Amino acid sequence: xxxxxxxxxxxxxxxxxxxxxxxxxxxxxxxxxxxxxxxxxxxxxxxxxxxxxxxxxxxxxxxxxxxxxxxxxxxxxxxxxxxxxxxxxxxxxxxxxxxxxxxxxxxxxxxxxxxxxxxxxxxxxxxxxxxxxxxxxxxxxxxxxxxxxxxxxxxxxxxxxxxxxxxxxxxxxxxxxxxxxxxxxxxxxxxxxxxxxxxxxxxxxxxxxxxxxxxxxxxxxxxxxxxxxxxxxxxxxxxxxxxxxxxxxxxxxxxxxxxxxxxxxxxxxxxxx
Amino acid sequence: xxxxxxxxxxxxxxxxxxxxxxxxxxxxxxxxxxxxxxxxxxxxxxxxxxxxxxxxxxxxxxxxxxxxxxxxxxxxxxxxxxxxxxxxxxxxxxxxxxxxxxxxxxxxxxxxxxxxxxxxxxxxxxxxxxxxxxxxxxxxxxxxxxxxxxxxxxxxxxxxxxxxxxxxxxxxxxxxxxxxxxxxxxxxxxxxxxxxxxxxxxxxxxxxxxxxxxxxxxxxxxxxxxxxxxxxxxxxxxxxxxxxxxxxxxxxxxxxxxxxxxxxxxxxxxxxxxxxxxxxxxxxxxxxxxxxxxxxxxxxxxxxxxxxxxxxxxxxxxxxxxxxxxxxxxxxxxxxx
Numbered sequence: 001x002x003x004x005x006x007x008x009x010x011x012x013x014x015x016x017x018x019x020x021x022x023x024x025x026x027x028x029x030x031x032x033x034x035x036x037x038x039x040x041x042x043x044x045x046x047x048x049x050x051x052x053x054x055x056x057x058x059x060x061x062x063x064x065x066x067x068x069x070x071x072x073x074x075x076x077x078x079x080x081x082x083x084x085x086x087x088x089x090x091x092x093x094x095x096x097x098x099x100x101x102x103x104x105x106x107x108x109x110x111x112x113x114x115x116x117x118x119x120x121x122x123x124x125x126x127x128x129x130x131x132x133x134x135x136x137x138x139x140x141x142x143x144x145x146x147x148x149x150x151x152x153x154x155x156x157x158x159x160x161x162x163x164x165x166x167x168x169x170x171x172x173x174x175x176x177x178x179x180x181x182x183x184x185x186x187x188x189x190x191x192x193x194x195x196x197x198x199x200x201x202x203x204x205x206x207x208x209x210x211x212x213x214x215x216x217x218x219x220x221x222x223x224x225x226x227x228x229x230x231x232x233x234x235x236x237x238x239x240x241x242x243x244x245x246x247x248x249x250x251x252x253x254x255x256x257x258x259x260x261x262x263x264x265x266x267x268x269x270x271x272x273x
Numbered sequence: 274x275x276x277x278x279x280x281x282x283x284x285x286x287x288x289x290x291x292x293x294x295x296x297x298x299x300x301x302x303x304x305x306x307x308x309x310x311x312x313x314x315x316x317x318x319x320x321x322x323x324x325x326x327x328x329x330x331x332x333x334x335x336x337x338x339x340x341x342x343x344x345x346x347x348x349x350x351x352x353x354x355x356x357x358x359x360x361x362x363x364x365x366x367x368x369x370x371x372x373x374x375x376x377x378x379x380x381x382x383x384x385x386x387x388x389x390x391x392x393x394x395x396x397x398x399x400x401x402x403x404x405x406x407x408x409x410x411x412x413x414x415x416x417x418x419x420x421x422x423x424x425x426x427x428x429x430x431x432x433x434x435x436x437x438x439x440x441x442x443x444x445x446x447x448x449x450x451x452x453x454x455x456x457x458x459x460x461x462x463x464x465x466x467x468x469x470x471x472x473x474x475x476x477x478x479x480x481x482x483x484x485x486x487x488x489x490x491x492x493x494x495x496x497x498x499x500x501x502x503x504x505x506x507x508x509x510x511x512x513x514x515x516x517x518x519x520x521x522x523x524x525x526x527x528x529x530x531x532x533x534x535x536x537x538x539x540x541x542x543x544x545x546x547x548x549x550x551x552x553x554x555x556x557x558x559x560x561x562x563x564x565x566x567x568x569x570x571x572x573x574x575x576x577x578x579x580x581x582x583x584x585x586x587x588x589x590x591x592x593x594x595x596x597x598x599x600x601x602x603x604x605x606x607x608x609x610x
Contacts, residue, residue: 065511087513097504101526101603111512113522141603161513 009197010078010088010164012041012064017073019059033059035222037073041165044195048208048215050251056223057201061167064199065091077164087115090158090196094170096150098142104153105129105138111161124160131190132156148179155190166196173203184210188235205251209244210237217254227254306364306371307343313375314340320383321396331403332396339371393573401577409562409581416547416558416585419475423482424543428536431487435494435535439528440520445499452491460485460542461549468554478550485546486539493535497528530604533597540593544586559585 017037020030033056041047049057062068064075066085075082077089098107109125112118118125129135132152142150151171158166171187172180184207191198202208208215208231215229229251233243314336321329350357374395380386382394393401402409437444438452460481471477501524509523525532551560559582566574 062507065507067507067510085507085510087511089511091508091511093504093508095504097502097508099505099523099526101529101601103603110509110514110522114509114512114514114518143603157508157512167511 008162008164008194009044009166011043011076012165012197012199013074013076014039014060014064015074015076017060017063017075018071019056019063019068020071032222034063034070035224037223037225039216039225039228041197041199043197045214046191046198046200046212048212049199049201049218050203050205050208050215050255051218051223051226052220052255054223055218055220057218058169059223061091061169061199061201064165065089065167067091087111087161088164089167090161090163090165091167092151092154092158092169092171094173096142096147096154098145098150098153098157100142103139103141104134104145107142107153108134108156108160110157115161121160128156128160131159131193132186146179147175148183151175151183152186155187159190159194159196162194163196166191166198168198168200170201170203172207180204180207187211205248205255206239209233209247209251210239215251217251304347306360306368307340307347309368309371309375310336310340310343313371313378316375316383317378317396320378320394324382324394324396328400329396332399335399390570390572393576397573398576398580401571401573402580405574405577409559409577412557412559412562412578413581413585415555416551416560419478419551419555419558420482420543420547420589423479423547424486424540426479427483427486427539427543428490430483431490431535431539432494432532434487435491435532436498436520436525438491439495439498440524445495449495452488452495456488456492460488460546464550464553474550474554474556478547478555481550482543482546485542489538489542490532490535493531493538494528497531497535498524500531501527529601533593533601536593536597537590540590548582 014037017034018032019034020032023029023031037060049060051057059068063070064082066082066089082089099110102110105125108128109118112121112125126135129138132155134149134152134156137145137149142153145153154171168187172183175183187200188211200208200212212231215231216225217227217229218224219226229247231247233241233247237244314333317329317332317336321333346356346360350360378394378396381389381392382396434448434452438448439445463481463484464477467477467481468474471480505523505527506519509519514523547558548560548563551558552564555561559578563575563578566572566578
């Protein structure tokens with residue numbers, strides 16, 4: 001694995017971010033989704049976000065992407081406040097969302113075309129096709145691709161813009177277990193090659209430990225940060241390493257999924273799945 | 274780019290290869306077609322003894338040439354596999370057609386089951402097509418001009434309004450009720466008004482055809498655009514897309530299958546409106562020809578015009594299908610047609 005010292009990524013700071021949505025069942029009050037989220041990501045850092053469904057992980061990603069605006073609080077990329085979506089913050093969903101009317105190559109080019117840079121950076125398209133090992137499928141349409149291949153195209157499409165921040169919303173969630181583990185290495189390889197600051201939403205504790213520098217654990221209703229756990233294991237990591245397993249046990253305990261003793265009643269932090 | 278991806282069979286889903294057909298079997302089936310044409314020819318020659326030779330000889334020549342082609346292509350397909358597949362595919366339908374023509378001739382000229390002159394026999398229809406070819410061609414040409422100008426106008430207007438209604442919520446709020454109230458009125462119902470208002474029948478016919486096309490194209494374009502997956506637009510925004518890109522490179526291509534349904538519905542509506550407009554107002558075209566021939570009780574000509582219309586309209590429909598197949602090549606394997 002090649003680690004480049006100069007990261008393409010940039011710092012990401014969230015200061016007391018709140019977000020609420022209209023409640024369909026309650027016309028007067030709004031439903032608070034995120035309450036006072038404050039966290040800083042260093043440039044080139046890979047941080048995972050885990051927590052129960054409905055804790056606002058995806059909303060947080062959409063806020064950083066600029067697709068939603070917060071009720072209050074600050075979101076900063078470097079020193080600049082986030083105002084609306086931009087090519088400097090790439091987003092990859094669980095569904096690859098490939099433009100199904102375009103070939104693999106045209107999908108990967110999309111960001112360059114959108115910014116009017118295709119002529120200038122044509123060689124980069126080839127470079128990214130190679131990077132995700134899809135040169136042979138340049139002219140294939142998305143419905144010809146397997147799930148893992150489609151997700152590699154989606155990653156290349158986001159990375160071709162050299163985003164300062166890469167937002168991954170459960171990108172491997174729909175893949176089978178083996179493809180998933182292979183793709184975790186793939187994402188790590190792309191991340192270490194380009195060093196975008198990466199925020200990864202996942203439901204998979206193993207994935208979070210295997211991949212990230214830090215793990216943010218969120219609780220729900222309203223969503224807020226419960227704990228931030230640093231993962232101080234050397235890369236490349238081993239899933240069967242005792243330290244790995246110990247950390248896994250700790251996080252499972254935190255989330256009350258360790259088994260044996262069931263959740264204690266009355267605990268405000270009990271995640272609701 | 275080199276066509277590398279096609280060679281990699283692992284990830285590409287290819288349609289199953291057609292089963293190879295044995296030569297003897299296809300010879301047998303092809304001889305059924307040749308036999309049915311020969312049968313039709315014999316029946317025709319028997320029936321036509323009572324008819325004027327002038328009117329029946331074209332049909333004799335026609336059946337004779339079909340028979341000749343059938344006999345020649347039967348051995349030719351042994352050495353030419355493409356022809357074999359083509360014939361293999363078509364021969365049941367061609368056989369049925371030959372027998373249907375035969376039946377039609379027996380019922381009309383043969384046993385005179387149907388009242389004359391309303392139901393002419395196939396030889397008489399063919400005779401009229403050939404005999405009146407100049408006027409028929411002229412009528413077809415005028416119909417084509419009228420149809421294309423009305424259709425093009427309707428499509429352009431429909432795409433623009435559909436795009437605006439589908440993309441912009443305020444336009445949808447104000448435009449949709451109007452569309453829902455005015456759109457379903459059949460274009461032909463406007464004919465009385467159009468005749469009073471417009472300077473010429475030609476102009477009003479173009480406007481009516483355009484109106485008939487405009488409604489379905491607008492409706493389907495609007496629904497296609499407004500149903501664009503929100504996540505496509507989100508992804509495009511995070512890739513740095515501006516509004517023009519979102520509309521013309523994401524929403525419109527995503528809506529194309531819908532838009533083509535609108536184009537097909539519009540085409541059907543335009544045929545109907547064309548024929549009605551030509552029947553009641555415009556003094557040229559195939560619709561006019563039919564009503565003119567009917568006025569003179571020349572039902573051979575009426576049927577001749579119907580045959581030409583069938584060929585004309587289905588050709589235009591086929592052209593639109595081909596255009597769609599080209600533009601929606603990415604759908605192959607996703608949607609069957």
